[in-house]
Amino acid sequence: MYLLKLISKNALRHKLRTALTVLGLVVATLSFGLLQTVVDAWYAGAEGASNTTLVTRNATSLVFPLPLAYQARIRAVEGVTGVGYASWFGGVYKDPKNFFAQFAISGQSYLDIYPDYLLPEDERAAFLRDRKGAIVGRKLANQYGFKVGDTIPIKGTIYPGQWEFVVRGIYDGKQDSTNTATMFFHWDYVNEGLKKIYPRRANQVGVYVVRIARAEDAAATSGVIDGQFRNSLAETLTETEKAFQLGFVSMSEAIVVAVRVVSFVVIVIIMAVMANTMAMSARERLGEYATLKVLGFGPGYLAALIFGESLLLSLFGAALGIALLFPLAAIIGSAMGTMFPVFQVAPLTLLLQALAALLIGVVAGIAPTLRAVRVNIVEGLRSIG
Known part of the structure; x- marks a missing residue:
């Protein structure tokens, strides 16, 4: 319980930095979710196709x-x-x-x-x-x-x-x-x-x-x-309804691929931003980590502090992004009218958002954790002030 309190205190130590980092995570998670929803809307016709329906057209x-x-x-x-x-x-x-x-x-x-x-x-x-x-x-x-x-x-x-x-x-x-x-x-x-x-x-x-x-x-x-x-x-060409629908999607496959790539690029960018934030925090606290080592706290405790803060920020930002995704998707779906007959957030999109947030939190915490664990006590104490 004390560890969780210390993690939350560390996360809120620089409120402006924390707020901007969380905002970036919200925007990234929200953008990722919307782009994935657009891709799902493209495939909605094929995904909803019956497996007992065939379509016969001119070959x-x-x-x-x-x-x-x-x-x-x-x-x-x-x-x-x-x-x-x-x-x-x-x-x-x-x-x-x-x-x-x-x-x-x-x-x-x-x-x-x-x-x-x-x-x-x-x-x-x-x-x-x-x-x-x-x-x-x-x-x-x-x-x-x-x-x-x-x-x-x-x-x-x-x-x-x-x-x-x-x-x-x-x-x-x-x-x-x-x-x-x-x-x-x-x-x-x-x-x-x-x-x-x-x-x-x-x-x-x-x-x-x-x-x-x-x-x-x-x-x-x-x-x-x-x-x-x-x-x-x-002459005719008969295929399943799903294959028929996918034929239309393939006409714009380059666009779909581009949207998918952009959605993952957004995650990579915010991962770099988050890693930079955690690195700055770890650099500022080298003296504190050295002091904790002097008091007998081991590497596991230091790792828990840093990873806990990283995961807290990433998951909190992701939670806000996921919460905002539903109303925003409803607004966009309404604005697009019949362009996308089905524009809904899929459960898989929510899972991907949560996994992306977890990955960001873990990756961003690796470098500062290694630095804190390996810090020399004497050099760390010198960095105080």
Whole structure:
């Protein structure tokens, strides 16, 4: 108990230095946590992917569609329990800066594959009845103020023209990591419009989403599906939903790697600052350490004093940084809107922050501890005053 009191007294001996050191630790821990959360947000779609869902797209590129006629042949493959389809719409809501994900989907068959989208039964029924109906995620609805019954005008880019959709439901996520920043509407409605404007583009979809009975059959089922359309005008590439999502992440992999590197560089920098602080403290107290040696206190006691102070400062600063991370992440996630549909602090991020703080405390205490333990008593006593 006396040792803890002495450690706290030493830590507060130079209040300004201590305050600045703790502030640096708070900023470093907070920055590390935020950067890791950004990386997690990038991978959120892949991490939330189902292991029993496959995605079939055009083998040449995602920008090329697939014939609607493929649906029946995919559904007939052994092990397939459900098939839906979707097309990226890419429209503009009022202003080009109002970007959010929009998909034209196959309706009931698509929703059945994604049970994490929680929609009241009456709203689901209303959506399925109305060919102009749409459902929006809770986060999207909160950001733009959408309510059930509202008409949302969308200016098409991939599908030219002015489109209007009526909000028939607002879905919530089964889990906190579920994407609730997307708008869904009927592919049939879009297809009808295309038949009038661009008949050649009608009856084609962007991707098929395929539900299978067993996750371990994913590779075999993918091979069978792709084999059916080999040497056709629209060959397919079928992969797990996670692999499909990771394909998008890989397009910006350099950015993700850079963010990761910066997050760890921040820790290294604050480690150097902390080590310098502890070295200054140890240099100023050489006389005290020599006196303690004269009184019979051994190297273990001196090491406990220095490491205790180092760990106290690092862990206290980290605790403040972790406490501030949650409200700051909530503010940033809200400000980013639908850019990052899922922006949450992961338990692994908190663990990494705590381990980083522990590492900083230990590393910063090594050099001053060695100096204090090895100090010559006579030379140490001379340094007093």
